[in-house]
Amino acid sequence: MNTPDTIELSQEASLETSSKINQKFVFSFHEGDGKNKQLLGGKGANLCEMTQIGLNVPPGFVISTEACLTYLADPGRQLPEGVLEKVKSQMEKVESATGKSFGDPQNPLLVSVRSGSALSMPGMMDTILNLGLNSETLQGLIQQTKNERFGYDAYRRFIQLFGKVALGVPDEKFDTIFEEVKHKAGVKVDIGLSAENLQEISQRFLEVVLEHTGRPFPENVFEQLEIAIKAVFNSWMGKRAVDYRREFNITPQMANGTAVNVVAMVFGNMGNDSATGVGFTRDPGTGENVMFGEYLVNAQGEDVVAGIRTPKTVSLLAEEMPDLYRQLEDLRDKLESHYKEVQDFEYTIEKGILYCLQTRNGKMNATAMVRTSVEMAKERLLTKEQALLRIKPEMLEQLLHPRLDSKHQSEPLAQGLPASPGAASGQCVFDADRAELLGRAGQKVILVREETKPEDIHGFFASQGVLTSRGGKTSHAAVVARGMGKPCVAGAEGIHVDVKLRQAKIGEKILHEGDNITIDGGTGCVYLGVIPTVEPTFSDELKTLLMWADENARLKVMANADTPNDAKNALEYGAVGIGLCRTERMFNAPERLPIVLEMILADTPEEREVPLNKLLPIQRQDFKEIFTTMAPRPVTVRLLDPPIHEFLPTEDELREELQHLRHLKETAVGVANLFNSLRLLHAENEGTQTQLPFNDKGVELIEQAIAKKELMRKKVHELHEVNPMLGHRGVRLGLTYPEIYKMQIQAILEAAAECQQANIDVRPEIMVPQVCASEELVRVKSFVDELRKKIEEEKGIKLVFKFGTMIEVVRACMQADELAKQAEFFSFGTNDLTQATFSFSREDAENKFLPFYAENNILENNPFEVLDAKGVGKLMQIAVEWGRKTNPELKVGICGEHGGQSESIKFCHELGLTYVSCSGPRVPVARLAAAHAKLGESKNVSL
Ligand code: ADP
Ligand code: MG
Ligand code: MG
Secondary structure, rough: OOOOOOOOOOOOOOHHHHHHHHHEEEEOOOOOOOHHHHHHHHHHHHHHHHHHOOOOOOOOEEEEEHHHHHHHOOOOOOOOHHHHHHHHHHHHHHHHHHOOOEEEOOOOOOEEEEEEEEEOOOOOOOOOEOOOOOOOHHHHHHHOOOOOOHHHHHHHHEEEEEEEEOOOOOHHHHHHHHHHHHHHHOOOOOHHHOOHHHHHHHHHHHHHHHHHHHHOOOOOHHHHHHHHHHHHHHHHHHHHHHHHHHHHHOOOOOHHHOOHHHHHOOOOOOOOOOOOEEEEEEOOOOOOOEEEEEEEEEOOOOHHHOOOOOOOEOOOHHOHHHHHHHHHHHHHHHHHHOOOOOEEEEEEEEEOEEEEEEEEOOOOOOOHHHHHHHHHOOOOOOOOOHHHOOHHHHHHHHHHOOOOOOOOOOOOOEEEEEEEEEEEEEEEEEEHHHHHHHOOOOOOOEEEEEOOHHHHHHHHHOOOOEEEEEOOOOOOHHHHHHHHOEEEEEEEOEEEOOOOOOEEEEOOOOEEEEEEEEEEEEOOEEEEOOOEOOOOOHHHHHHHHHHHHHHHHOOOOEEOOOOOOHHHHHHHHOOEEEEEEEEHHHOOOOOOOHHHHHHOOOOOOOHHHHHHHHHHHHHHHHHHHHHHHHHOEEEEOOOOOOHHHHHHOOHHHHHHHHHHHHHHHHHHHHHHHHHHHHHHHHHHOOOOOOOOOOOOHHHHHHHHHHHHHHHHHHHHHOOOOOOOOHOOOOOHHHHHHHHHHHHHHHHHHHHHHHHHHHOOOOEEEEEEOOOHHHHHHHHHHHHHHHHHHHHHHHHHHOOOOOOEEEEOOOOHHHOHHHHHHHHOOEEEHHHHHHHHOOOOOOHHHHHHHHHHHHHHHOOOOOHHHHHOOHHHHHHHHHHHHHHHHHHHHHOOEOHHHHHHHHHHHHHHHHOOOOOEEHHHHHHHHHHHHHHHHHHOOOOOOOO
């Protein structure tokens, strides 16, 4: 049978054909390269690897993804030449390894035919079990095992899977028969069925196949094998798999074609000393270093994940089969020490012997990733660098997911398994299509199902969370939700879903579509209504991990914070300073706004002095608190930036208010006149002297209010700008109304002075926004110098602070060398700089044309989300270079949203910036991204 790789080829054969025939398509588990997932698929490569490191894997072989692609490219849909011969010779090796033979009526070999591409796509492609059964080999299997029930159980499973996957018979046809027989036999679960029941089922399944395909079920085992291999190859182009690849942007570079794994069957359904299970080497929900998983006694393959019976947690195995539990622990240790990564594995126990059927890197949520990274580094399975690189920075965001507020105690409606942590609320919907429809319409929905299937995937995308009434922590719903970082409660058995009526019953209670529920994937509880959530706190592991990140990073991470409270949070998130403190945010408090209005409405600097004198102590106090909170870290205070009319009402609002006041005045005057007439009448009747006319305070009050509003309207009108973002704002405002900037500078310096006198080591930095010319800085600096001298003399101290500029105007980049003569630091305002570089106004761009640009690949990314390295980045590069030429000590940073985005952070690292500053909750992401940027430079750290 051993055909040589090259069969006789005529000399004229084209190069292409000869290379294909020379190509090796089939690899035994002993020879396949465990690293080559592109060629062998993830499952195949790992089956080879596990075989080669001595784990107990049933014998088998892999047909490569290249064979799949060659097959799919052939319009005649024939397996590539030579493949069948190779398969036959490999089958002979499996036969001799197992002592059974394929198609043998006495002692038949059965195999599974399993899909597996380079990337794991759970449940997207097909696998067929128990292949090799026919009417004759079935009898052989029964005689060999002396177990009729087992024989028919395997047979009915094979007919159904093969019928569905390879022959296209609808699953429902089989399910209906199965349920009918179960009902007739009066049993609830499959293990209650007798051999006779299963025999009946098998018989009826065969009839269904004949009826549906018009041909009898194939008896020839090699024909079965060939059809199955083709069916698995075809499943690569199946709708489910294609949709999945599109949704997750899986390109051919990442995974191209599926391999086929042919594996000798081992049986978990041979009785009570047999079982099948799935496991994780650590808990994928918490990361705890304990064996995690579920198993079912006397079951096969998919039973655990399909939610047919609710499986047992693996710790019970320690009691049920202690010897096997030890074997399982040994397997777990070997897998982890070899792969140096948490493994998600599948196993089967056949009559007391443990076989490993699959392993892959475990998908975990952020909590588990952080904990396992830290612990595996401490166990020396990984280096600290590897532990850091293992986690995508953006993933840490998940840790900032809300949890249920424990103050709002309420009785759970139902209880399931905590399958994917986090809390979510939304309206319940009972099928994936409705979830998608409502989700698209902007509703928050929770998908509630009996169990989920791969075809429900679009419903997951649309939902806040998923709730199922059947299945365990390794059910489809749980695995998919964890992968997406969405909360999931699985196996909440009290819930009875009725998809047709769009409702679910929980005891007496009926939930209708649209009713709000809350699920807590951390506890498994389900509640009626929307329950408030709270922000989570940092775990010790996260603190450790981020400490390692800081040790490895060169970029410093600061936070944007506008209030003392923000500053406290920033410290908790691990910011090493405040990179942007926006003073205008301090103006917006309700008790302060009237003073700010007074300041704006003033006509002369003298008039303006009164409100400024009121604002001075307020700002000074704010700064003192923020500086003190952050001491001894730097706090960069930006002088007033937005156009001042942002503090004022709009002209329309004022017009309406004025109208209302005038109306009021008319009424008031009418009332006053009425009173006057009444008094006059009274005086006449009594013959007394005429009284003075009624002096109406009310009318006077209203008139004052009208005058004030009129003034404001005039002012608003005066301040109106065609293009406020490019108008009278930032340093332009600071120079034309110098008293405002002077007040702010005075507040900063006095706050610093008071702190210094109290021996608090503070580091204020004064930052000027919207600068385009060095002369602007010269002038603001002169205000600073003047005030500094005054305060230093008064207090007899030497003030310590820095003076610098925002770089957010294109001209500032071009003038960086000049600006650096005046500034001790630069901070790129990349939001404004991006608008200026593209001449896009952000709102208009994001609403009107950027989505089109992204879809049509005109721009790679939304430049407001990912820093545009090619344009904005070039300007930044020039500014850094020229600025540092003037002043090599120049500190350069970035503030704005890009400062918290990992790709942009990498770019900032490469530019040689000193720091990035971002919103508080992004700080952990930025710290890890900064470490990644640095570690990415050195070649010797890899995973
Ligand atoms: P998936 O990619 O959907 O996980 P698999 O190819 O891993 O599909 O097969 C699903 C399940 O079938 C496995 O977890 C395992 O329990 C069972 N199975 C596959 N091959 C065999 C085999 N040779 N012997 C016993 N069970 C098997
Ligand atoms: Mg599997
Ligand atoms: Mg700006």
